[in-house]
């Protein structure tokens with residue numbers, strides 16, 4: 001369908017259609033420059049191109065159809081919000097992307113200027129009325145992770161139906177108890193929202209869908225250890241980004257097909273870049289759609305990205321809900337315990353201490369055979385900026401060089417970033 005055919009739907013969602021058209025135009029051009037210019041892409045990348053081209057079209061239409069059938073739509077901004085429960089309530093779970101500067105001026109009217117770009121982006125998308133996902137949500141779930149987010153949710157909550165989950169900041173037994181009680185509170189909220197009861201079978205189904213999705217992404221991560229790299233970092237990041245808003249069952253099937261293709265490619269020694277191309281890994285803040293700036297800079301500088309240690313990457317996919325515990329569980333309490341254990345393993349920089357992240361970063365660098373790591377912090381992101389020092393030290397001890405980059409969504413520093421990334425790559429060669 002053409003954009004004109006979707007116009008009526010966007011108008012019904014009360015989008016600012018001219019501003020939204022302008023966003024789509026910029027996004028289309030950006031995607032063309034960064035993605036369609038790549039050589040040696042997998043055939044399965046057609047799925048990525050299709051999803052991206054229809055991200056505000058067909059996917060929104062599907063969501064509207066689901067709503068017409070009585071299903072609710074829940075949006076979230078953080079990997080701490082358990083999708084398993086949302087699916088168990090037969091609701092649609094969407095990650096609300098926040099990777100563009102559009103709406104920044106509007107956002108700065110209600111959040112401080114020295115707020116990270118990710119927060120300004122989700123606030124700006126709402127105020128500027130340019131995100132059909134946000135406008136489709138019946139409830140948006142925030143979480144008490146960093147200070148920037150939790151205070152922004154107070155302002156954001158004046159515009160949307162907001163629900164906030166409390167995420168602990170430490171990992172003691174009492175913190176686990178707190179998060180377990182928050183999972184139960186979210187379950188009750190979903191039941192009120194949807195009018196549906198979440199039973200053991202429903203939750204097992206939700207866990208099964210999300211575990212399958214994470215397994216497909218784990219498979220992709222493992223395949224990226226091959227040299228030559230079988231897939232570009234840009235495409236792998238896009239896959240992780242799409243995992244937050246496409247239908248999870250369809251997504252899993254498509255990514256498994258893509259992994260089959262990658263396995264064949266590895267068997268024939270093919271890749272997206274010649275064997276021996278410098279291999280870099282990204283670590284740090286999440287890169288939400290359409291934040292492709294740094295991956296583009298890195299891969300245009302002659303390196304290939306072989307892993308992303310971030311929430312739009314392995315921080316979200318590394319751990320499954322224990323399948324054995326789920327298979328044995330006969331009560332809701334046992335299932336919620338399994339969910340709690342899985343979520344309490346997330347190594348977000350909002351935790352203190354957060355030493356497991358240091359082990360996880362070094363282990364991933366070793367597993368994907370990265371020769372260097374680029375640590376990425378968004379400007380004004382205190383948690384990840386602080387951890388930059390510790391990650392650098394841990395990687396140095398493991399013999400892996402690191403470059404720390406702090407940036408935002410603006411394009412002003414692209415040339416400077418290119419110079420720094422190129423210099424870093426030269427040191428690896």
Ligand code: SF4
Pocket residue numbers: 077078079080145146285286311346348349350
């Ligand atoms: S970095 Fe932390 S706050 Fe941000 S999405 Fe990940 S877990 Fe949530």
Ligand code: SF4
Pocket residue numbers: 116117118119146147148149285286378380381382383384
């Ligand atoms: S990037 Fe940092 S400051 Fe921004 S929302 Fe995430 S944790 Fe908070």
